[in-house]
Amino acid sequence: MGKNKVLIVGGTGYLGQHLLQAFADGQTTPFHDIAFAHHSTPPQKLLDALPHSLSFSVDLRSGSGFDSISASFGQPDVVVNCAALSVPRACEVDPEAAMSINVPTSLVKWLLSFKGKSTLLIHLSTDQADIPQLSVYEGTKSFYKEEDEVRPVNVYGKSKLEAEKLISARCSNFAILRSSIIYGPQTISPVPKFLPIQWIDSVLAKGNKVDFFYDEFRCPVYVKDVVAVIQVLATRWVTESTPVRLLLNLGGPDRVSRVQMAETIAEIRGYDISLINPVSASSVDGGVKSPADISMDISKLVKTLNVTPISFKDGVKLTLAEP
Numbered sequence: 001m002g003k004n005k006v007l008i009v010g011g012t013g014y015l016g017q018h019l020l021q022a023f024a025d026g027q028t029t030p031f032h033d034i035a036f037a038h039h040s041t042p043p044q045k046l047l048d049a050l051p052h053s054l055s056f057s058v059d060l061r062s063g064s065g066f067d068s069i070s071a072s073f074g075q076p077d078v079v080v081n082c083a084a085l086s087v088p089r090a091c092e093v094d095p096e097a098a099m100s101i102n103v104p105t106s107l108v109k110w111l112l113s114f115k116g117k118s119t120l121l122i123h124l125s126t127d128q129a130d131i132p133q134l135s136v137y138e139g140t141k142s143f144y145k146e147e148d149e150v151r152p153v154n155v156y157g158k159s160k161l162e163a164e165k166l167i168s169a170r171c172s173n174f175a176i177l178r179s180s181i182i183y184g185p186q187t188i189s190p191v192p193k194f195l196p197i198q199w200i201d202s203v204l205a206k207g208n209k210v211d212f213f214y215d216e217f218r219c220p221v222y223v224k225d226v227v228a229v230i231q232v233l234a235t236r237w238v239t240e241s242t243p244v245r246l247l248l249n250l251g252g253p254d255r256v257s258r259v260q261m262a263e264t265i266a267e268i269r270g271y272d273i274s275l276i277n278p279v280s281a282s283s284v285d286g287g288v289k290s291p292a293d294i295s296m297d298i299s300k301l302v303k304t305l306n307v308t309p310i311s312f313k314d315g316v317k318l319t320l321a322e323p
């Protein structure tokens with residue numbers, strides 16, 4: 001194996017596949033050896049698309065599989081952890097699974113077992129880990145910053161916050177990315193979950209009136225901007241070798257409600273806007289508490305990495321332009 005190794009944990013997921021595709025293109029980064037970890041059997045379509053990448057079966061709950069990576073791939077220079085129980089409702093149903101997968105104790109232990117050079121761990125967290133206290137119980141605050149006080153309202157957010165604490169306490173070099181909703185085109189091998197833009201597009205295309213929340217605000221981020229942020233962090237690490245201890249909000253520049261998301265898609269597609277029926281999030285019991293306004297201030301991201309995420313409207317246009 002040569003120099004500059006990157007390992008994507010959760011490489012079969014939505015972000016993981018986009019990252020693998022970008023690293024495998026090899027145009028913009030100095031990474032020559034690419035590997036990914038999966039939990040279930042990886043789809044053949046993904047394996048076929050990545051003939052030069054190694055794949056490993058890993059269970060974050062037990063830590064099984066990491067020894068095989070050490071044996072045949074060696075210590076990575078960069079690990080990107082995209083693995084998670086990422087559906088908040090599933091975390092609410094099985095908190096034990098949420099904690100044992102989303103808090104990457106086995107991954108951190110494995111990274112600490114390497115003596116000598118340090119591996120940069122880039123870890124995907126969530127906007128739901130960082131909810132300013134005021135917005136939860138006493139009112140609404142918009143565009144929160146990384147240093148605002150946090151109090152997650154659901155198991156998913158709690159597990160992600162625990163992960164942040166573990167990584168910042170144990171790892172010498174890390175970048176924690178608190179991501180908002182990630183949207184964009186489908187993956188090489190389609191993932192078994194609804195993608196937000198494609199879902200809204202498909203329901204509006206049917207011409208039926210659909211309910212959308214007007215009072216939940218997010219800063220959705222285009223998946224290729226997420227990939228760009230991760231590639232800048234990884235490339236800097238192997239080319240500059242300066243210590244990295246970062247916590248960054250990762251979102252798009254626009255604070256939008258679900259109604260505004262649907263309106264943007266309707267405008268681009270030319271759908272009848274009256275199909276969008278604004279309702280309050282409080283009118284629906286989705287089985288899990290969902291914070292009202294977790295829009296984020298991304299000025300630290302832009303200043304630190306010199307990456308400026310594209311507007312929601314431009315990201316939607318690019319998403320809908322792909323098959």
Ligand SMILES: NC(=O)c1ccc[n+]([C@@H]2O[C@H](COP(=O)([O-])OP(=O)(O)OC[C@H]3O[C@@H](n4cnc5c(N)ncnc54)[C@H](OP(=O)(O)O)[C@@H]3O)[C@@H](O)[C@H]2O)c1
Pocket residue numbers: 009010011012013014015016037038039040041042058059060061081082083084085086087101124125126127179180181182183191
């Ligand atoms: N997508 C979003 O809108 C969004 C927003 C904010 C934050 N995030 C965070 O960003 C990261 C990536 O999200 P995503 O949407 O790409 O997730 P995803 O599509 O749900 O993918 C999850 C990945 O985790 C792996 N995994 C699950 N259980 C595992 C286990 N026990 N051991 C090892 N791997 C396991 C899955 O592997 P198999 O497929 O092989 O089972 C899959 O590759 C997650 O941390 C998520 O919380 C995502």
